[in-house]
Amino acid sequence: QQQVKQSPQSLIVQKGGISIINCAYENTAFDYFPWYQQFPGKGPALLIAIRPDVSEKKEGRFTISFNKSAKQFSLHIMDSQPGDSATYFCAAKGYNFNKFYFGSGTKLNVKP
């Protein structure tokens, strides 16, 4: 059973545009929702994260929107740049044992 569903699988955005990646989760026993950015040949790196008692968190050009009732959260990248081209993974952490469930990833391509 896939605990975290991510969409779209791939995304092409023009430079300066807004990139939006969505995730939905099924289990309510999650208490932490991070996003990871992965460049080719590298391990995933923590980008931004949110806890369920907050509806939005912004760090620079990156914003997480969180809808607890709908069990959905999304990543918005404002003013997207070619350097943002990477694969993005959402994740959810269970209350117990620090167990993380990952989405299937979104490959973002920002065209100059």
Add this chain to the structure above:
Amino acid sequence: EAGVAQSPRYKIIEKRQSVAFWCNPISGHATLYWYQQILGQGPKLLIQFQNNGVVDDSQLPKDRFSAERLKGVDSTLKIQPAKLEDSAVYLCASSLQGPIYFGEGSWLTVV
């Protein structure tokens, strides 16, 4: 603060051979994870340690994969015998509370 260290970075082996990957987590991180990432997919948890005890190894193919975390610090993941479908990146990660931090990964090609 030093990150998660993994070695080797790259390994090419023939099927039915064995391979071992080593991981040194961030100092003080009690939880250590091994993930398998096949190209184009998200990380799949193989095994999770809390200190030197196993929390979850439900997706570890135990007939060929083994992992240990001696003294609750370093960890080793072994594959024996390797199959073609084991070609993937093996990511080690660690956490204290909150986010997990990944290493650069060990790239395995089985030919």
